[in-house]
Amino acid sequence: MWQSTASRRQFLPSWCIVIIRTKSQGSLTLENLNPNIIKLQYAVRGPLVIRAGALIKELAGGSSKPFNKVILANVGDAQAMKQQPITFIRQVVACASYPNLIKSGSMPADVKQRAKDILKSCAGQSVGAYTMSHGIELIRRHVAEYIEQRDGHKANWQDICLTAGASNGIKHVLELFCNKVDCKPTGIMIPIPQYPLYSATLTEFGIGHIRYYLDEDKGWALDINELERSFTDGSKTHAVRAIVVINPGNPTGQVLKRGNIEDIIKFAHKKNLLIFADEVYQANVYDKDSKFFSFKKVMTELGAPYSCCALASFMSISKGYTGECGLRGGWMELCNMDPKVQEHLYKAMSAMLCPPTIGQIVCDCVAKTPCCGEPSYELWEKERCAVLDSLKERSEMIVQAFNGMKGFKCNKVQGAMYAFPRIELSSKAVEAAKAAGKAPDVFYAFKLLEDCGICIVPGSGFGQKPGTYHFRTTILPQKPLLKEMLDTFQKFHQKFSEQYP
Numbered sequence: 460m461w462q463s464t465a466s467r468r469q470f471l472p473s474w475c476i477v478i479i480r481t482k483s484q485g486s487l488t489l490e491n492l493n494p495n496i497i498k499l500q501y502a503v504r505g506p507l508v509i510r511a512g513a514l515i516k517e518l519a520g521g522s523s524k525p526f527n528k529v530i531l532a533n534v535g536d537a538q539a540m541k542q543q544p545i546t547f548i549r550q551v552v553a554c555a556s557y558p559n560l561i562k563s564g565s566m567p568a569d570v571k572q573r574a575k576d577i578l579k580s581c582a583g584q585s586v587g588a589y590t591m592s593h594g595i596e597l598i599r600r601h602v603a604e605y606i607e608q609r610d611g612h613k614a615n616w617q618d619i620c621l622t623a624g625a626s627n628g629i630k631h632v633l634e635l636f637c638n639k640v641d642c643k644p645t646g647i648m649i650p651i652p653q654y655p656l657y658s659a660t661l662t663e664f665g666i667g668h669i670r671y672y673l674d675e676d677k678g679w680a681l682d683i684n685e686l687e688r689s690f691t692d693g694s695k696t697h698a699v700r701a702i703v704v705i706n707p708g709n710p711t712g713q714v715l716k717r718g719n720i721e722d723i724i725k726f727a728h729k730k731n732l733l734i735f736a737d738e739v740y741q742a743n744v745y746d747k748d749s750k751f752f753s754f755k756k757v758m759t760e761l762g763a764p765y766s767c768c769a770l771a772s773f774m775s776i777s778k779g780y781t782g783e784c785g786l787r788g789g790w791m792e793l794c795n796m797d798p799k800v801q802e803h804l805y806k807a808m809s810a811m812l813c814p815p816t817i818g819q820i821v822c823d824c825v826a827k828t829p830c831c832g833e834p835s836y837e838l839w840e841k842e843r844c845a846v847l848d849s850l851k852e853r854s855e856m857i858v859q860a861f862n863g864m865k866g867f868k869c870n871k872v873q874g875a876m877y878a879f880p881r882i883e884l885s886s887k888a889v890e891a892a893k894a895a896g897k898a899p900d901v902f903y904a905f906k907l908l909e910d911c912g913i914c915i916v917p918g919s920g921f922g923q924k925p926g927t928y929h930f931r932t933t934i935l936p937q938k939p940l941l942k943e944m945l946d947t948f949q950k951f952h953q954k955f956s957e958q959y960p
């Protein structure tokens with residue numbers, strides 16, 4: 460049996476295999492495990508990250524390495540890289556979780572009031588109680604007000620669902636597509652490069668990946684001819700029913716121009732596609748010539764018939780200036796969804812009971828920020844601006860450093876939290892990678908990790924044009940650490956280029 464499963468076992472870390480070998484297997488074995496789960500890959504937490512974790516332990520255990528720390532530039536987790544939480548958010552969370560604090564004198568009045576309002580909306584006035592499956596009504600109303608202020612157009616609070624992070628909302632909506640249409644399996648258009656939640660979830664749900672390539676030479680813009688090509692090719696084998704757009708982009712860091720968004724909406728309308736607008740980085744725009752436009756706003760302003768496009772947009776508390784990844788909060792807004800379908804979606808969500816209350820509270824703070832004149836306003840503004848200004852500075856530092864390295868080409872990081880440089884690898888490096896049984900970009904990233912302790916994600920984890928090599932690094936290490944990382948990177952690359960000329 461082990462021989463026949465050898466090829467499957469390669470997807471599992473070795474400790475899993477030991478457990479499977481030694482424990483009673485019951486009815487669930489590799490033979491009968493959902494094959495989509497075996498196929499599913501998620502590069503952001505893949506083998507490099509597992510190795511990085513092992514190196515951290517080895518260093519802590521006193522092993523000698525050519526570096527004294529591991530720098531985790533692989534995941535968009537701002538607080539893990541020492542970004543400070545926003546005081547107002549943590550104070551509201553603290554008061555709501557431990558209401559005795561509301562009685563104490565140490566908290567600002569607006570914090571106490573916010574916590575009281577939220578608690579009034581919680582069953583038993585406790586954050587420990589289940590909430591409605593699509594979230595606390597008061598907070599959904601605040602999110603609708605946030606969207607109205609952002610876009611200048613009406614938002615219906617009943618079309619807003621609070622979720623356990625954007626991932627949770629995205630998965631719920633993707634799941635609606637698990638069906639054949641006219642005997643054809645469903646396919647969904649995803650950008651390449653893309654954030655691997657999409658490829659992983661489509662694989663998990665058995666939905667086809669209909670890839671469209673972003674244009675690196677045009678700053679990762681989205682070309683409508685390429686969308687047409689992708690749709691036409693995809694339609695040969697699949698019923699293509701939706702398109703995912705990530706704006707600002709992960710891993711590519713571009714911010715779509717308004718005209719580009721208009722063209723995508725017209726394309727989606729023509730092909731009858733639901734648009735997944737992944738807008739979790741809407742607060743992360745650094746480039747002075749770029750501006751974030753939501754799909755909802757552009758679609759509404761295009762007017763009929765485009766304003767009737769089906770749209771699901773997603774937001775998260777993990778990104779922006781908050782970086783509250785571990786508290787798991789986010790929201791989605793559904794526009795022009797068939798009401799009966801929306802009812803079934805809400806029903807399916809209710810089977811998961813509710814998103815975490817603490818994450819919902821953070822959503823409330825992001826949607827309804829302290830107002831000018833309120834006690835928390837000044838500190839809020841100061842902290843928010845400090846985070847965003849520093850991210851902007853780091854986004855520029857990184858692009859400048861990479862573009863100064865021979866064989867690197869890095870587009871401007873207009874937004875989000877990542878740089879995705881293209882790197883030329885010599886035929887010698889490609890041969891060495893082949894001999895090591897690794898893709899060239901994976902080989903490069905492993906060598907960087909083993910030699911310098913810097914953990915990045917190879918471009919193949921996000922998808923890239925065949926024959927091109929990239930990697931993604933976050934811009935999240937704080938400035939002194941980022942400087943150290945870039946200096947080390949530069950030296951490593953020079954040595955690597957000499958070793959594989």
Ligand SMILES: Cc1ncc(COP(=O)(O)O)c(C=O)c1O
Pocket residue numbers: 535623624625626627654656705709737739774775776777784788789
């Ligand atoms: C583009 C994009 N969408 C969604 C998510 C998921 O965010 P959350 O932590 O809210 O689930 C991420 C996380 O990195 C992301 O980059």
